[in-house]
Amino acid sequence: MKTSAITKKTKKKIVHKYYRWLEKKARLLQGTKWLLHQYKLKKYLDVCFRGxxxxxxxxxxxxxxxxxxxxxxxxxxxxxxxxxxxxxxxxxxxxxxxxxxxxxxxxxxxxxxxxxxxxxxxxxxxxxxxxxxxxxxxxxxxxxxxxxxxxxxxxxxxxxxxxxxxxxxxxxxxxxxxxxxxxxxxxxxxxxxxxxxxxxxxxxxxxxxxxxxxxxxxxxxxxxxxxxxxxxxxxxxxxxxxxxxxxxxxxxxxxxxxxxxxxxxxxxxxxxxxxxxxxxYDKIGDKVIKGLIFNKCLYNSPFVHKHSELDCYAYVFFGPLFLQFCNWLSESTKKDNINHVWFLAREGFYLEPLYNSFCKKKYLKKIITTNYILTSRKAAAIADMHSVDAIKEYLLNGGFVGTLDDLLDSRFGIVEASGSDKVYSLPRDLDKVMIALEPYKNKIYSNSKLQKKLYQEYIISVDPNFKNEKIGVVDIGYSGTAQYYLSNILDKKFIGYYFALSDNVRPEKNKQKCRACFFKSKNYQPDQNPWMLIESVLTAPKGQFGGFFEDGSLIFADSDKTASNKENLERFFAGIKKFIEDIFSLMSAETIVESNFSNGLALDLLKSFYWENVDIPQEVRHVFKVETTFNGGDGICKVFK
Incomplete structure (x- = not known):
């Protein structure tokens, strides 16, 4: 028995060593092939015409x-x-x-x-x-x-x-x-x-x-x-x-x-x-995507070595991602029997017409009715401030650095002159901030009640039948905050469709469903991630929606910063739209399905643009900026520093 056991153990070791040897040899062979390929490529490029x-x-x-x-x-x-x-x-x-x-x-x-x-x-x-x-x-x-x-x-x-x-x-x-x-x-x-x-x-x-x-x-x-x-x-x-x-x-x-x-x-x-x-990535859709972005766009000319056109970068690095998202959204909403979709502001301003155009090409008709809904995490949250716990939960949703006056304005839409220049930092100073907010609580609650009433009236004016519809909401992602607060305000459950999500998905707390096209991760940090690129272009000509005046008219943040970028954004989305049109001109609608494309390709193209900057000219870089006062500061966050 002992001899047999030793023999089995020895055999196991031999097999293990043999496989280790095979792996080493395979890596060596792969490395040799790679070096040979690099040598041939260098030899090729060295004699190519450069001019x-x-x-x-x-x-x-x-x-x-x-x-x-x-x-x-x-x-x-x-x-x-x-x-x-x-x-x-x-x-x-x-x-x-x-x-x-x-x-x-x-x-x-x-x-x-x-x-x-x-x-x-x-x-x-x-x-x-x-x-x-x-x-x-x-x-x-x-x-x-x-x-x-x-x-x-x-x-x-x-x-x-x-x-x-x-x-x-x-x-x-x-x-x-x-x-x-x-x-x-x-x-x-x-x-x-x-x-x-x-x-x-x-x-x-x-x-x-x-x-x-x-x-x-x-x-x-x-x-x-x-x-x-x-x-x-x-x-x-x-x-x-x-x-x-x-x-x-x-x-x-x-x-x-x-x-x-x-x-x-x-x-x-x-x-x-x-x-x-x-x-x-070698699915058939991936091969067509790479053919378009490399053979038709980036490297069609042997004489152009650096592009400066914004629509070219949109076509190459963002077109595949928006194609994948529209494809995923159309198939996911069909599976969920969704009959109406709300594209939330500001991300939905350019996304809604892009998606409707995609569906018209794929299904030859508009299969799901859509609306562009004005909202923001600030506007939706203000309309749901009914308790101390609600205020605390809201304050912990994202960092903040600034004075009490800054906080009242940027988070609650209340303009006050407290006379204090003390700077607070959230979440570190939560308890101190709650004490400082004590004199303003009644004002926060009464404003919230008014905002909730006006929000409900606004939604009815945009979508009168929303109570009887199975509605999906579309946004860029993160934590699904707008969906969470809209559900509370309107007393309705939604299904959320997002580019990407963290593991702290707030709508799940009130028993709503959320789906992510690309990933849902506990390590997801929007401000350290190429998704800031998407947020920077999924915006609208008007500034961030801040809620309603007492007469029901709309409040927007200063839109000058966003409006100045309008022409660039229209060129950007023209590039994305051209990419999607080119895909449909080559592939039949029945082959433009998720199974023929790899999620990883679109995501890696975006990451290569963000992490490596791919030698992006300055005139293209400056387009990518996010406008928000939610976290304090001057309201502009540049994606490329």
């Missing part, structure tokens, strides 16, 4: 004949990698022909590789689909429909690299001879349609070389041998994005060449990738 579009034009215009690679040089796709088109095709094939999407993706890649080996790299689209027909044992008619769908997707996702196309156009107008060259299985008619769609009409080039037609390729230099022979007496230069096919091979055959970085290589070397490892 302005004008400097690029000046350089290539010295030549008589200029040739351009097509894919990832003149045009690019709005997906992470070209094979992602096959993943999108797989979704369609699975739906209509019941072939597993992953099995189709693997088969599509394998068949193309096999056909290229069989035909020395010169497989055509027809060759590939003839083989796929046998692979899946489907009819010729079905196979033809799948092939046509692939072509349709290629055309749908293709966009020009605008600056490069403009250079080509300008060179042609100067009388230069222009060639287009591509190692590509797609047939000529499809390539012609792709080029035409991207603004490259037939009058902008003199000749096009496709490996599917010529049976000669760039990657094995067979096309360069022919071109070099045909252009011996003319100055010739080639432009492309592949180090071997477009840069090295032409030079090996006596031709000049310039390497320009494609969008993905620029991403690979960017701060964004190394901030949060964004390339680990």
């Amino acid at each position: 302005t579009v004008q400097e690029f034009y000046d350089k290539v215009s010295q030549y008589d004949v200029i040739s351009f690679d097509i894919f990832d040089t003149l045009v690019t796709r709005c997906v992470q990698k070209p094979i992602d088109i096959f993943s999108l095709l797989g979704l369609w094939v699975e739906k209509y022909y019941h072939i597993n999407k992953n099995e189709f993706l693997v088969a599509r890649i394998k068949v193309e590789s096999d056909e290229n080996k069989r035909l020395n790299g010169n497989a055509t689209l027809d060759d590939i689909y003839h083989s796929l027909q046998s692979y899946f044992n489907i009819s010729k008619e079905k196979c033809e429909k799948i092939k046509n769908k692939e072509v349709e997707l290629e055309l749908k996702y293709i966009i020009p690299r605008t600056d490069v196309v403009n250079v080509l156009s300008k060179l042609k107008k100067e009388g230069k001879t222009i060639y287009l060259i591509s190692d590509m299985y797609l047939p000529r008619n499809v390539i012609d349609n792709i080029l035409s769609q991207c603004g490259i009409k037939t009058d902008l080039y003199d000749k096009i070389y496709l490996s599917s037609e010529t049976k000669k390729r760039k990657d094995d230099s067979t096309i360069w041998i022919e071109i070099a022979k045909d252009n011996q007496k003319r100055k010739y230069i080639h432009i492309g994005d592949s180090f071997t096919s477009d840069y090295k091979n032409p030079r090996d055959n006596g031709l000049s060449s310039i390497l320009i970085a494609n969008s993905w290589e620029r991403y690979e070397s960017s701060l964004i990738r190394y901030c949060k490892g964004i390339d680990r």
Whole structure:
């Protein structure tokens, strides 16, 4: 028995050591691959053209004949990698022909590789689909429909690299001879349609070389041998994005060449990738998002190395997050059978129309009625100050530093001249503050009673049927304070929908439900978190809502600070709206569901913008500021110090 026990123990140790050895070897191999990748990337970027579009034009215009690679040089796709088109095709094939999407993706890649080996790299689209027909044992008619769908997707996702196309156009107008060259299985008619769609009409080039037609390729230099022979007496230069096919091979055959970085290589070397490892997200929606933000926006031009446009930053770093939130909100409210949604001020001012626009695109109609409700934690809390305990609870909701007069004004909406310049700090000085407030309690209670009455009248004027509706309230998050007080004021339960929540969710105390799109965490600190970025842009042209005057008219804080940022905020949300429109132009409404997107991608893009600042220019940074007097101070908190 003892020997057996020792043997088992020894075996366990051996197995444990073996797995430790395997892990170490895997890490070493992974590290080696990473170093090799970095070496190749550095080598690639070192020879890439670095300069302005004008400097690029000046350089290539010295030549008589200029040739351009097509894919990832003149045009690019709005997906992470070209094979992602096959993943999108797989979704369609699975739906209509019941072939597993992953099995189709693997088969599509394998068949193309096999056909290229069989035909020395010169497989055509027809060759590939003839083989796929046998692979899946489907009819010729079905196979033809799948092939046509692939072509349709290629055309749908293709966009020009605008600056490069403009250079080509300008060179042609100067009388230069222009060639287009591509190692590509797609047939000529499809390539012609792709080029035409991207603004490259037939009058902008003199000749096009496709490996599917010529049976000669760039990657094995067979096309360069022919071109070099045909252009011996003319100055010739080639432009492309592949180090071997477009840069090295032409030079090996006596031709000049310039390497320009494609969008993905620029991403690979960017701060964004190394901030949060964004390339680990690989759901199909993630791939389309990355295609849009990198290929269409950030790195579309090989000549722009730093952006200063606010709408560009909104598109890249905030568009995916708002898309994810709108998607989550639409699906969550449907599950909860919500028939009416209140978007709470000020966060709801831009969010409500954005959400309604999203729903119209996704469902082709407005599925849930919405209202923009004026509120703030200050205004809602003041209307619920009915006891000493209520006052204490309110004072502990967020810090404060200032005099008693400051406190009365910023927390209770009462303007007094106490004559005291003593500075209090909450929550540390709670007991002292309660003593100092003693002479003002009756005024606080009577004002609260009036505010509650006026608040109820305001809600009835905005949503007369609210008592009979199942209502969801939407806000940025934190503790759900506004929802908590609104429930007390209106004697109604809500379901709260938030970007993010702390673990101290106040509505749960009065038996309400709260849901968070991105996370709910006990370590959540809004003022130390990139959610301040969201709060800084989810605002309204008018200042913070402070409650009601006695005649029922509305009180707003000084709105000059917020109004001055209105033009910037409208540009910002135009960028977000453009991103969502682009997503819907590429993906069908039925595929824009939560399961096709990773929450982590949108969140990590936001975090990379906040924590690493991603080389943000000053004219963009100054837009991000939060206006509030709730905690004392001058009322402006800059997100980027």
